[in-house]
Each structure stands twice: as C-alpha cells, then as structure tokens.
Amino acid sequence: MKLFDVYPLYDVTPVSAKGIVVTDDKGHEYLDFYGGHAVISIGHSHPHYVKRIKDQLDKIGFYSNAVQNPIQEELAEKLGKLSGCENYNLFLCNSGAEANENALKMASFISGKSRIVAFKNSFHGRTSAAVAATDNASINAPINKQQQVTFLALDDLDGLQKELSKGDVCAVIIEAIQGVGGLDEPSTPFYQNIASLCKEHEVVLIADEVQSGYGRSGKFFGFQHHGIQPDIISIAKGMGNGFPVGGILLHESIKASHGMLGTTFGGNHLACAAALAVLEVIEEEKLVENAAKLGSYFTKKATEIPQVKRVKGKGLMLGLQFGFEVGPLRKKLIYDHHLFTGGAKDKYVLRVLPALNITEKDIDTFFEALKTALK
Numbered sequence: 001m002k003l004f005d006v007y008p009l010y011d012v013t014p015v016s017a018k019g020i021v022v023t024d025d026k027g028h029e030y031l032d033f034y035g036g037h038a039v040i041s042i043g044h045s046h047p048h049y050v051k052r053i054k055d056q057l058d059k060i061g062f063y064s065n066a067v068q069n070p071i072q073e074e075l076a077e078k079l080g081k082l083s084g085c086e087n088y089n090l091f092l093c094n095s096g097a098e099a100n101e102n103a104l105k106m107a108s109f110i111s112g113k114s115r116i117v118a119f120k121n122s123f124h125g126r127t128s129a130a131v132a133a134t135d136n137a138s139i140n141a142p143i144n145k146q147q148q149v150t151f152l153a154l155d156d157l158d159g160l161q162k163e164l165s166k167g168d169v170c171a172v173i174i175e176a177i178q179g180v181g182g183l184d185e186p187s188t189p190f191y192q193n194i195a196s197l198c199k200e201h202e203v204v205l206i207a208d209e210v211q212s213g214y215g216r217s218g219k220f221f222g223f224q225h226h227g228i229q230p231d232i233i234s235i236a237k238g239m240g241n242g243f244p245v246g247g248i249l250l251h252e253s254i255k256a257s258h259g260m261l262g263t264t265f266g267g268n269h270l271a272c273a274a275a276l277a278v279l280e281v282i283e284e285e286k287l288v289e290n291a292a293k294l295g296s297y298f299t300k301k302a303t304e305i306p307q308v309k310r311v312k313g314k315g316l317m318l319g320l321q322f323g324f325e326v327g328p329l330r331k332k333l334i335y336d337h338h339l340f341t342g343g344a345k346d347k348y349v350l351r352v353l354p355a356l357n358i359t360e361k362d363i364d365t366f367f368e369a370l371k372t373a374l375k
Contacts, residue, residue, distance in 0.1 A: 010334055017044030020355050033366055034340040038211045038353040041238030042281040049241055049277040056273035071272040078279045083220040088249035092267030096210035096236035097125025099246040102261055103232045104129040107171035107204035109260055115148040117163050117172045121181030121345055124208055133173055155190045164201040171204045176222025179211035182346030183312035183319030191226040204231045214238035215282055215356050218292030218315030243274035287356040291315040297360055301367050307374050316356055319349040326350045337369035
C-alpha cells in the first residue's frame, strides 16, 4: 500500500526537534520559522510539555466523554483566565476544521437559519461547512457547494449590511488575520461594525482564531485588537503545540441541549494535558508579550530590506510581501540556508509563523539567511 498523494513534498525528513531547531535524517539542522502551519507555539519538545504528557500517560491516556474528566474542567478554567474569556463555555474537539464545523452548526441550531457570510481569501478548514465557507474553489467538492455561503471582500460594509438585512443569515465567520489567504486583516471599524450588525440582526458572529489565537498576534486572541466580543470563538493549532486538539468557546448567553454537539476523541486526557502545558508555558514565559515585542522587532528588520514591499499581519503571524512569487525563494531558504518558511494563497507573500518564544538572535539569523538568499 502507498500513501495517498496529498501535498508536493520537500526532500527533507525531520527526525527530531528542539526549540525552533529541526534536525533531519542526514543530521542537518533547520531553523523553524513556520512552526508546521502555526502549530508549534511554545517550541518543539518543550521540557514542561513533554513531562506533562508523559505524566498523564502514566495515569490514563483516554476514556470516553460519557464519564467525568476533571482535566477538561481544569483546562477550561485556565483558558478562561489567561484569555480573558471567562464568560464563555468550552467545547473540545480535535482540529480547527472540526472547531469551525461545530461553530457553524451551533449558529444554525441557535437561529434556525442556514446561510453563511464569509470573506474572500478566507480559509476555515476542509470539512463540509468549514470548506464551504473557505474561498478556494479547488478544495470545494460539489457536495460542499450545497452549503449557502456568500463571500464578501474584507471591509465591504455595504455588502454586509445588504446580506444581513435579508434575514436568512445564521452566521458571519471571519479570521482576525487571514493566514492561508495572505495575512490580510479587517480594519478595526469594520470588525466593530460586523459585531454591531450581527447583534442588530441576531446573527452569530464566529471569530476564527484557529491560527491567530493563543498569543500569536501579540494578544491572546486576534479579535482583541479590535475591542469586540464574538459569540463563538474557534481554536486549534497552537493550542496543543502539535497534539491534535481544538475547540470552540461559546458565549454564556448561548444555550445548548444535550446531543447538539458531541465527540469521541475530543477533550481526551492526553489532549487536555498537552493543552494545559501550552497555557502554563505561555503564562510562565510571558509568550503573548514576547510575540508582541518580537513581532515589532521582526517588522523593523523586514522594513530594512528593499525587496520587501510590505509587512503584513501582527505579532508573530507575519507575511513579507515581495514583488515576485516567493516559491523559488522558499526552496532556496530550505535547501541552501536550512530555514523553514511558509507560503500563502497570495503567491507574493512569504509567511512567517515561528514559536512564540523565539529571540532577537533567532530573528537576526533569519534575516542574515534571507538577505543572502535574495542576492
């Protein structure tokens, strides 16, 4: 049996990793400024993270959600405290796509409506409703297109008012920073208008924080830069630092009955141990503050490079926009300079998503490699 062909693969085989350094099977070390799609939030193999999971595995690794699981309650309490979202309830699942799928499902349950408003260049996952709300025709199968989704341009307030006034929209779903799309973000006035219009028309506002959450933007959640309060917040990626875990935060005003949502593996003991370890490291090492500080340092360094036309994003969720397609540059950085970076739907944007505990020295090394590669 062969593996199903999913992605074009780089000729690199990682076998170990520590901090932001990944080592391949030939002994070559790579500086990781991509974090496996923004997943590695506290660095590879962080000692506290490894110990937390090992200790939990020595006790119990899994049992179903049909019994009490105090570690879930511990995670919810810690997450509420650190994020400032104590007036939300937590539903745990396994991935960002699952999180958005369940968020959209809840919005439809609440309102009894089925239409969704999303935004151009958005990415919300590959499951049924999540992929329907993703602006990428190549991954939308005919069965997904049965979903009723309207895509608007970011900051199209007139279009948003028109769609919500029709009275059949259950949810508006938006990323604080569009990761896959190319690091574009809504303006603060637009995000605030979305919140106001959703409240006026009784539409559920879903903040997709799968990539921009957990401190990556320099605040715990990206929407917190705009001073609004969503009805539902979806989370994953950096939540588990590589362990599959996701969730949705539902505002306490949202009431659910038994059976509306469910999961077999979501919130299992190991996943919760991993997620708790991430929060503990974020708090202990002040990584939200570090993301804001190092993001500013990175941006300043980037503006000194003539080929960089614009720096997009916030914190350590950044995109360097060039006047040329960055695919060949990414290959050169990997093979010649042993540096991992990411691409985006916008082929002119180099995506940078390192662990939140990087240092100024790491950033200096990044730019030394980038400058050499650009020569």
